[in-house]
Amino acid sequence: MQFSTIPGYAKQKLNLTQLVQEERLPHALLLAGPEGSGKLALALALAQYVLCRNRTADDSCGTCPSCSKAARFIHPDIHFSFPVIGSNVVSDMHLAEWRRALSYSVWMDKHYWAMALVGEKDSGNKQLNINKDECHKIIQKLSLKSFESGYKVLIQWLPEHLGNEANRLLKIIEEPPAKTLVIFVAEQTEQILPTLLSRCQLVKVPAFGHKEIGQYLSDKHGVPESEAETLAFMSEGNLFEAIQMAESRTTNEAGIFLEWLRTCYKGLVGNMLEQVDLLCESSKEAQKQFLFYGIHFFGEVLKQKYVKTLHLQLQVDAAKTAENLSGILDVDQIDRMLQLLNDRFFYIERNANEKLLFLDLSIKMKKIFRREDFVDIFESPLPGVLNIK
Ligand SMILES: [Zn+2]
Known part of the structure; x- marks a missing residue:
């Protein structure tokens, strides 16, 4: 070479x-x-x-x-x-x-x-x-x-x-x-x-720099620029890892992720369990890819929130959902979802229990959707606190 x-x-x-x-x-x-x-x-x-x-x-x-x-x-x-x-x-x-x-x-x-x-x-x-x-x-x-x-x-x-x-x-x-x-x-x-x-x-x-990895992925693997940037960042300078993630991008990754997101939004626990089981049956690479796609997706939602006229780097269906979500969610919620997906990505790399990880992720996403993830002690005091005489 x-x-x-x-x-x-x-x-x-x-x-x-x-x-x-x-x-x-x-x-x-x-x-x-x-x-x-x-x-x-x-x-x-x-x-x-x-x-x-x-x-x-x-x-x-x-x-x-x-x-x-x-x-x-x-x-x-x-x-x-x-x-x-x-x-x-x-x-x-x-x-x-x-x-x-x-x-x-x-x-x-x-x-x-x-x-x-x-x-x-x-x-x-x-x-x-x-x-x-x-x-x-x-x-x-x-x-x-x-x-x-x-x-x-x-x-x-x-x-x-x-x-x-x-x-x-x-x-x-x-x-x-x-x-x-x-x-x-x-x-x-x-x-x-x-x-x-x-x-x-x-x-x-x-280790390789993010720029070099991003450039390599778009030149050699045809990964769209914004996605290549995210992959470069997630791979922490490991080009082999970045290429593997780029190659395991499935054409239906958007479909799988959006369906899961809808389930979290609706809060249907039975469906959540079903989808978690399906995710756990797929390969580690596919699971990482799922989370990676989520990070990319919410990155685009955030962009849409700030700049309305932006062309989103997503397929038609996903872009429509992203637009809708940018209307429903505030910046803080999007931020927390991004953070959650990011954390889980790094946990799964470190061999966390997949089933627990995805179930916990699904429930936390549901809570963020419903703004239930904060326990505000002033608005909702712990039971019993107000009964003190
Ligand atoms: Zn020669």
């Missing part, structure tokens, strides 16, 4: 390309950043850049035979090492899944990777690890002669899973064969053995 396809990170890109241009590449680099940041993508772009036969000052050419192999993750001089599941298992046994996962998304996180390895059902209770055999494989790969270009690169994803096995790699990293580059790509540097850490040149890769 080319640097130009990665949004943002101007400083890191300059830093990395200069290392190559000025022939100052260290033996080992450590790209460290949070989940959903561009660290793995930058590692892939750097490997391609190092091996490109036609590189410019700031990027690989993208078309030479070397680039074309690197782009498909099959360049013989780009080696991969990553955590896997199970004992006696090494990366090479899962190269096909690895290439497939990278082709799906270079922003992927370890949860997605675990799922790609063992399926969604089992991924939660299986531990990713890098074992002794994998360390021997790494040493073996680094000791090989390069096939094509003189340089060979090893991308080691998530060295935090090495644990103490990292000790086995110290020697080869300290004194590697010529023209060898190891790029570690890590999330939690505090879990890496200090002796390994101290042998790497560190490049920090912060």
Whole structure:
């Protein structure tokens, strides 16, 4: 992949390309950043850049035979090492899944990777690890002669899973064969053995900015601008998460949300329970999407409240409901509904009990609709208080 396809990170890109241009590449680099940041993508772009036969000052050419192999993750001089599941298992046994996962998304996180390895059902209770055999494989790969270009690169994803096995790699990293580059790509540097850490040149890769994510979603995934902005904000700089939310937007999300909202408005508890059950049967992504749509919807209601002539970024039905609601609800009620949906979005990310969460949300929405969510001690004193003689 080319640097130009990665949004943002101007400083890191300059830093990395200069290392190559000025022939100052260290033996080992450590790209460290949070989940959903561009660290793995930058590692892939750097490997391609190092091996490109036609590189410019700031990027690989993208078309030479070397680039074309690197782009498909099959360049013989780009080696991969990553955590896997199970004992006696090494990366090479899962190269096909690895290439497939990278082709799906270079922003992927370890949860997605675990799922790609063992399926969604089992991924939660299986531990990713890098074992002794994998360390021997790494040493073996680094000791090989390069096939094509003189340089060979090893991308080691998530060295935090090495644990103490990292000790086995110290020697080869300290004194590697010529023209060898190891790029570690890590999330939690505090879990890496200090002796390994101290042998790497560190490049920090912060989370993406909201602007970059928003732009990426509208350019690459056709998400309308205002929705992309909200998704960017909700994803907290995690591009993988933002893309997943964008992709799971269903065409009927408006219908599902509006029906639920109507039920809350009418306060029909039986229907509420039915809809909560339905929501709980859907996937976590769909539940997040439901809440996300609600946040977007009430954001539009709020806009309508302030600027009457605004064109709402909603489908016809939803826009009509939003207009009606902006007439019925005051700003404070809309604010509280938004806050409620926002809170629930973050709770569900942190594995709250879904049934309780959606039931509680439905009842609170009903109360806000009816302005019953405040107990004003002056207007409605607690029973008994007035009976004191
Ligand atoms: Zn090239």
